[in-house]
Amino acid sequence: MKKTILITAALVAMFTIASQQATAQLSGQQIMEKVYHNPTGDDMQSELTMTLINSRGEERIRQLKQFSKTNDDVEKKIMFFLSPADVRNTSFMNFSYTDGSDDDQWIYLPALRRVRRISSDGKSDYFMGSDFTYDDLGDRHPDEDTHKLIGEEQVNGRATYVVESTSKDPSYMYSKTITWVMKDSFLGLKREFYDRDGKLLKTLLIKSFDQIDGFWTILETEMHNVQRNHRTVMSIKNVQYNTGIRDNQFTERAMTLGL
Amino acid sequence: MKKSIIIAGMLVITLANSLYAQDDIRLNGYVRHYTGILTGGNMDYSILQNTLNLEISGRRNNTAFVVNPYLYHYFDKDLELGLREAYLDLYFDNFDLRIGRQQIIYGKAEGVFITDVVSPKDMREFLLPDFDEIRMGITAAKLNYYHGSSTFEFVWAPVFTPTKEPEEGSIWRPAMDLPAPATFDMSAKDVPARLENSELFLRFSNLGSKLDLELVGGYFWDDDPGMHLKRHIDTESGQLTGLTLTPEHHRLLMGGGSFSMPVSGFVLRGEAAYYNGKRFQTADPMAADALTEKNYLHYMLGIDYSLAGWTLNGQIIQEYIVDYEEGIRQDEFENTMTFLARKDYLRERLWVSFFSYIGLNNGDALLRPSVSYEFTDGFEILGGANIFLGDEGRFGQFSDNNMVYTKIKFSF
Numbered sequence: 001m002k003k004t005i006l007i008t009a010a011l012v013a014m015f016t017i018a019s020q021q022a023t024a025q026l027s028g029q030q031i032m033e034k035v036y037h038n039p040t041g042d043d044m045q046s047e048l049t050m051t052l053i054n055s056r057g058e059e060r061i062r063q064l065k066q067f068s069k070t071n072d073d074v075e076k077k078i079m080f081f082l083s084p085a086d087v088r089n090t091s092f093m094n095f096s097y098t099d100g101s102d103d104d105q106w107i108y109l110p111a112l113r114r115v116r117r118i119s120s121d122g123k124s125d126y127f128m129g130s131d132f133t134y135d136d137l138g139d140r141h142p143d144e145d146t147h148k149l150i151g152e153e154q155v156n157g158r159a160t161y162v163v164e165s166t167s168k169d170p171s172y173m174y175s176k177t178i179t180w181v182m183k184d185s186f187l188g189l190k191r192e193f194y195d196r197d198g199k200l201l202k203t204l205l206i207k208s209f210d211q212i213d214g215f216w217t218i219l220e221t222e223m224h225n226v227q228r229n230h231r232t233v234m235s236i237k238n239v240q241y242n243t244g245i246r247d248n249q250f251t252e253r254a255m256t257l258g259l
Numbered sequence: 260m261k262k263s264i265i266i267a268g269m270l271v272i273t274l275a276n277s278l279y280a281q282d283d284i285r286l287n288g289y290v291r292h293y294t295g296i297l298t299g300g301n302m303d304y305s306i307l308q309n310t311l312n313l314e315i316s317g318r319r320n321n322t323a324f325v326v327n328p329y330l331y332h333y334f335d336k337d338l339e340l341g342l343r344e345a346y347l348d349l350y351f352d353n354f355d356l357r358i359g360r361q362q363i364i365y366g367k368a369e370g371v372f373i374t375d376v377v378s379p380k381d382m383r384e385f386l387l388p389d390f391d392e393i394r395m396g397i398t399a400a401k402l403n404y405y406h407g408s409s410t411f412e413f414v415w416a417p418v419f420t421p422t423k424e425p426e427e428g429s430i431w432r433p434a435m436d437l438p439a440p441a442t443f444d445m446s447a448k449d450v451p452a453r454l455e456n457s458e459l460f461l462r463f464s465n466l467g468s469k470l471d472l473e474l475v476g477g478y479f480w481d482d483d484p485g486m487h488l489k490r491h492i493d494t495e496s497g498q499l500t501g502l503t504l505t506p507e508h509h510r511l512l513m514g515g516g517s518f519s520m521p522v523s524g525f526v527l528r529g530e531a532a533y534y535n536g537k538r539f540q541t542a543d544p545m546a547a548d549a550l551t552e553k554n555y556l557h558y559m560l561g562i563d564y565s566l567a568g569w570t571l572n573g574q575i576i577q578e579y580i581v582d583y584e585e586g587i588r589q590d591e592f593e594n595t596m597t598f599l600a601r602k603d604y605l606r607e608r609l610w611v612s613f614f615s616y617i618g619l620n621n622g623d624a625l626l627r628p629s630v631s632y633e634f635t636d637g638f639e640i641l642g643g644a645n646i647f648l649g650d651e652g653r654f655g656q657f658s659d660n661n662m663v664y665t666k667i668k669f670s671f
Contacts, residue, residue: 052606060636074468084636086670088287095468102521104468111391113364117471117519119526119565129607230606252466253355253405257348 028147028163032179034186036142041215041241043069048079048236050130055229060084062128065259069245073098075139076250080259087128091255094134100141105134108255115252124173130232131202131223133173136193144168150178155190159183174201185209185216200226207233213241288313288671295664297430298644305430305662306384307334312343323348327396344396354404360396363414365462365475366530367517368559370597370614371576373530374475374515377414377460379482381423385431385657386616386625387645395420412462419450419458421508422482434656439490441502447487448506450480474516475532480508485538487548505548509538524564528574531558543586554581561597570601594619595653608633612643616654623649623656637670 026034050062063082068075074095081090088110095104103120123135145165153160160180167174175198180190187209195201208220220235248254289312295305309332316325324347331339346359363377370390372380378394386393399416425431435441450456458479465472484506491501515532534555541551561574576595583591596617603610614627629643644663649655 054606084670085287086289086637086639086668097468104521106466106471111389113362113391113394114367115466116367117466117521117526119524119563120521125565125568126606129603247407248405251405251408252410252464253403257350257355 026149026161028149028161028165029142031149031161031163031181031186032142032145032147032165035179035181035188036139038186039215040068040070041213043067043243043245044215044239044241045243045245046236046239048234050128050132051233051235052130053231053233060129062087062130067245067249069247069250078250078254081128082259089258091258093250093255094138095250096138098141100143103138106252106255110258113256115255130234131225131230132232132234135173136204136223145177152183153180155180158189160189187216187218195227202226208235212239215241283319284315284317286313286315286671289668290671291666291668293664293666295662297659298661298663299659304334305660306664308332321350323350342396343391353406354402357401357403358399360398361401362391362394362396363399363401363460364394365460365473365517367471367473367519367528368530368561368576369572369574369599370616371559371574371595373557373559373576374473374513374517374532376477376479376482376511376513376532377416377458379420379422383423383425383429383431385425395423408467409463409465412460412464414458414460414462416458416460416479417454418452419456419480419508420482421448421450421480421484430660431657437502439499439502441504444503444505446505448484448508450508456480470518470520472516472518475514477511477513479511479513481511481537482508484508485548485550486540487550488540489548509536509552511536526563528561528563529559531556539580540588541584541586542588543584546586551584551587553583553587555579556581568602570599572599573597590620592620618649618652618654621649621652621655623647623652623654623658625654625657639666639668639670641666641668 045065045067048064048066052060052062062084064079065082066077066079068077074097076093076095078091078093081087090110091108093106097103103123105118105120106115107118108115123138124133126132127134127137145167148164149161150164151162153162160182163179163181164176165179166176173196175194175196177194178192179188181187182189187206189206191204192200193202193204202223202225204221204223206218206221209216209218211217217239220233222231222233224231289310291310291312293306293308293310297303297305311330312327313329314325314327317323325344326342327344328340328342342360344359344361346357346361349356364375365377366374368375370386378397380393381388381395382393397416397420398418399414402413404411458477460477460479461475463474485508487505487507489503489505490499491503492498493500512535513532515530517528517530519526519528534557536552537555538550538552541549543551556579557576559574559576561572563570563572565571574597576597578593580587580589580591596619597615598617599612599614601610601612610631612629616625618624624647626646626648627643629641631639631641633639642663642665644661646661647654647657650658
């Protein structure tokens with residue numbers, strides 16, 4: 001019995017050392033690909049609350065319901081705006097392609113009664129007045145950037161890789177981003193965004209995450225614009241994975257009929 | 260009349276309040292004050308309007324309804340109570356049926372009506388109101404069938420609703436250049452409400468990964484009447500002594516389509532319609548009633564772009580009368596441009612906007628700068644100006660109507 005325990009312990013130790021060596025060899029590109037390919041289920045729905053906090057501490061709240069579905073080569077997402085009252089029934093739909101080609105985006109404004117395509121070049125625009133740009137909210141394909149592993153750090157007691165990413169597009173809104181990626185889950189724990197002058201613009205901190213239905217899920221994040229000292233707290237609830245959302249949830253019909 | 264409108268308005272509010280207590284009923288809307296001041300002359304008010312707009316909606320299983328009553332109060336006119344929409348929805352697996360008064364919007368042009376011919380327009384304040392207020396609801400049955408990302412739509416409108424024109428004496432009444440005093444004969448204006456006078460529309464639309472496409476067709480009444488003109492000539496002197504104008508709506512057949520597609524960071528939009536049987540005013544003395552029937556093309560090309568946080572779009576619009584003849588009052592080619600620039604500041608609290616129509620044939624324009632500020636979510640104050648340039652043309656004819664205005668709006 002004692003011998004069996006010793007052999008098992010030795011095997012576990014060997015496996016641990018081997019796996020540490022394997023992960024230590026990961027490049028910045030490989031780490032960000034693992035982040036990108038983190039399993040997210042075939043589909044997901046949740047309720048999203050954004051709290052916009054200005055430098056005086058005043059809060060404004062936006063609420064949405066969102067649905068997403070991933071097929072072979074495209075991630076489809078649709079958001080329905082619930083509040084404030086003047087944007088209620090507005091919907092936004094985004095198709096993001098795994099081959100890195102430009103997203104397709106549409107918006108439905110109830111006052112205009114029609115769905116219109118919007119330019120995916122507006123990805124540097126801020127989403128609903130928050131500190132998140134449309135690009136921050138999307139799954140940025142790792143091939144759009146050059147990634148460099150610049151270190152490993154402990155953040156809040158968690159072992160992380162530190163990856164610096166620089167866009168291949170010289171006109172991109174950030175000169176670089178630095179991401180702290182948790183080694184155990186390949187979730188980004190923290191990210192810094194640098195403006196085009198190379199100055200720190202924003203920091204994103206994951207404040208709460210959990211495994212739901214077996215998928216790592218970010219439940220609360222805070223984006224802090226350090227230059228203007230305002231922040232946005234984004235929290236999600238009622239998260240459901242793999243409920244069998246149908247393709248017709250991501251159509252003109254769904255956008256116009258709303259929830 | 261005024262008393263009955265007030266009672267009806269109170270009933271709507273009471274009904275809305277009691278419905279609101281039910282879980283599956285939603286109540287949204289806004290209260291708005293709108294003041295416009297003409298900047299020329301004595302600084303007269305062009306409008307002083309208070310608005311209550313309610314949207315009551317509900318959904319249960321595969322059914323839904325929407326009722327959108329509105330109340331306009333003016334200082335110089337009767338209280339106006341109307342229904343912008345009031346419809347019932349039935350949802351099935353692959354198709355929906357919507358019955359009742361509804362706004363139906365076609366096309367991809369901004370601020371221009373090319374294939375967008377289903378919902379008639381309320382032109383009592385020209386093109387100045389918000390577009391959901393310019394477009395009126397029509398009573399119709401709309402059947403939508405869905406296949407993948409495509410939609411096939413059939414609309415049957417059993418009764419005709421014409422454009423709502425500015426009242427006699429309104430500053431927004433289009434100028435009529437007539438050589439003699441005119442009287443109006445309204446006997447032929449109404450289209451009798453009967454089955455044979457129905458309007459029919461078909462639409463196909465598809466949202467694709469690289470192209471959004473819409474094809475439409477319609478057999479309908481021209482929302483704007485043809486002005487049949489009779490000249491009264493003194494038999495002895497041979498002088499023109501008067502005119503009789505008889506507005507009459509005519510049937511139109513229209514086919515067209517629109518598209519939008521991403522091109523290198525831009526969105527390129529286009530829209531075109533071919534109208535069969537449109538009436539035009541003519542000075543040709545041989546033309547019966549001073550009207551001539553021509554086919555007509557109306558098309559637009561536009562781009563949308565984002566630059567440094569600005570939303571920008573520009574459109575070039577051309578109208579073309581096929582087989583043009585000398586004497587027709589409208590030019591063979593009528594060219595218009597539009598331009599929009601919009602940007603938000605203070606995290607969508609402050610919006611700066613500039614929209615303009617530019618008439619290229621007459622060198623006239625309508626410039627619409629505005630600034631809005633949201634004090635708190637859903638409470639907005641907007642200030643702006645409407646500047647008409649030129650002396651003639653669609654916009655220049657209103658050059659005396661330059662105005663500044665403010666709108667204060669509470670949305671709930």
